[in-house]
Amino acid sequence: MVVPRDWAFELLLFAQRNPKPCPVLAVLDAGEVSGPVLGDGDVRTDLPLYSLYREGEAAGTRTDVLDVWQDDFVTFALGCSFTFEAALQEAGIPVAHIDQGVNVPMYRTSLPCEPAGRLSGPLVVSMRPIPADRVADAVRITSRYPAVHGAPVHVGAPGELGIRDLSAPDYGDAVQIPAGHLPVFWACGVTPQAAVLESGVPVAIGHAPGHMLVTDVPNWRYQVP
Amino acid sequence: MVVPRDWAFELLLFAQRNPKPCPVLAVLDAGEVSGPVLGDGDVRTDLPLYSLYREGEAAGTRTDVLDVWQDDFVTFALGCSFTFEAALQEAGIPVAHIDQGVNVPMYRTSLPCEPAGRLSGPLVVSMRPIPADRVADAVRITSRYPAVHGAPVHVGAPGELGIRDLSAPDYGDAVQIPAGHLPVFWACGVTPQAAVLESGVPVAIGHAPGHMLVTDVPNWRYQVP
Numbered sequence: 001m002v003v004p005r006d007w008a009f010e011l012l013l014f015a016q017r018n019p020k021p022c023p024v025l026a027v028l029d030a031g032e033v034s035g036p037v038l039g040d041g042d043v044r045t046d047l048p049l050y051s052l053y054r055e056g057e058a059a060g061t062r063t064d065v066l067d068v069w070q071d072d073f074v075t076f077a078l079g080c081s082f083t084f085e086a087a088l089q090e091a092g093i094p095v096a097h098i099d100q101g102v103n104v105p106m107y108r109t110s111l112p113c114e115p116a117g118r119l120s121g122p123l124v125v126s127m128r129p130i131p132a133d134r135v136a137d138a139v140r141i142t143s144r145y146p147a148v149h150g151a152p153v154h155v156g157a158p159g160e161l162g163i164r165d166l167s168a169p170d171y172g173d174a175v176q177i178p179a180g181h182l183p184v185f186w187a188c189g190v191t192p193q194a195a196v197l198e199s200g201v202p203v204a205i206g207h208a209p210g211h212m213l214v215t216d217v218p219n220w221r222y223q224v225p
Numbered sequence: 226m227v228v229p230r231d232w233a234f235e236l237l238l239f240a241q242r243n244p245k246p247c248p249v250l251a252v253l254d255a256g257e258v259s260g261p262v263l264g265d266g267d268v269r270t271d272l273p274l275y276s277l278y279r280e281g282e283a284a285g286t287r288t289d290v291l292d293v294w295q296d297d298f299v300t301f302a303l304g305c306s307f308t309f310e311a312a313l314q315e316a317g318i319p320v321a322h323i324d325q326g327v328n329v330p331m332y333r334t335s336l337p338c339e340p341a342g343r344l345s346g347p348l349v350v351s352m353r354p355i356p357a358d359r360v361a362d363a364v365r366i367t368s369r370y371p372a373v374h375g376a377p378v379h380v381g382a383p384g385e386l387g388i389r390d391l392s393a394p395d396y397g398d399a400v401q402i403p404a405g406h407l408p409v410f411w412a413c414g415v416t417p418q419a420a421v422l423e424s425g426v427p428v429a430i431g432h433a434p435g436h437m438l439v440t441d442v443p444n445w446r447y448q449v450p
Binding site: 029 | 233
């Protein structure tokens with residue numbers, strides 16, 4: 001997530017107040033395009049797809065942001081729940097969107113995040129259907145990865161999150177939910193993009209949902225021993 | 226820790242980059258004197274003793290800061306390792322400074338923190354002597370309290386931290402180290418005050434070392450299940 005320096009304190013504070021959706025792995029200095037987590041990469045070119053926002057409106061997607069880069073842009077690297085999916089699979093827990101060859105489904109919930117200054121917005125969640133007898137294991141395994149969203153925020157009962165139709169996600173793709181599987185919801189790093197939209201930030205850049213920055217940092221580095 | 230709004234982003238970023246010494250429990254909005262963690266208290270009066278800093282110099286201690294308060298002051302509530310001492314004692318691990326009726330000894334180390342903008346400074350640690358056969362237990366118990374500094378950063382070998390004389394702490398009081406006990410070092414919340422001193426922040430307020438804000442939040446709220 002990239003915002004102008006004038007908004008950087010509020011975004012960092014928003015992350016501090018909402019650590020489940022916004023686990024901060026690194027913050028670059030204003031204007032920097034590489035650094036911790038990114039290594040010698042370039043944040044302007046290394047993501048597969050970017051979402052641009054202007055004045056609180058979506059302004060399209062693009063495969064690099066070289067032409068809109070500003071010297072006062074501050075880059076935040078946030079953890080992604082894709083990181084713990086290998087651990088789920090190793091424990092024999094199916095990850096539906098991988099098995100079905102689609103993007104993970106994500107939903108804007110009716111739960112407001114804790115605001116920070118001018119920034120406010122709803123919690124966004126990702127959903128994975130988990131067999132009822134593996135829900136406890138999925139909770140325990142993902143709780144060991146707090147830097148990539150950690151344990152679920154909600155198990156079953158999507159209506160309580162304001163989600164009326166699981167087959168119509170706000171971002172990503174719908175997945176089939178097999179019988180005997182519960183929809184399990186994890187806090188999602190698209191949350192600050194929803195806040196940027198709702199709060200009228202003059203200009204901001206995020207990853208297009210599901211089109212993540214892939215780094216050289218191995219998964220185990222984000223596992224609590 | 227209280228700094229002017231102009232320094233708040235850098236302090237929050239310093240905390241993000243140095244989470245062991247600077248675990249942020251809450252950040253109040255500029256000018257606010259109560260809020261999360263503080264409840265209906267008043268940060269200007271509720272600490273037993275304050276340290277004032279001006280232009281990177283210590284400017285004395287005081288029992289309230291009503292007369293120096295500014296509308297642009299941003300308050301950071303940081304976790305304190307005193308919180309996990311009850312858990313150590315419940316497990317039968319002696320806490321020397323409590324048993325000896327003195328303040329915990331704290332040391333400026335030779336290890337630099339990760340800088341953030343204009344803010345830089347050394348890691349400060351607190352020290353508790355732990356019986357050799359309980360060091361592993363002390364590590365495990367305190368690791369469950371990451372929000373109040375968590376597991377130790379260093380066990381034994383004080384010279385490696387640049388500490389030449391354990392009997393001459395930089396803050397707090399010296400403690401007797403019984404035979405068969407190892408000096409065990411935890412990251413300390415005085416660290417951002419050392420940074421404020423070193424970085425020439427125009428005005429800042431901290432707790433006087435060892436004179437903590439005592440809240441109504443129970444210890445278990447900061448324990449990882």
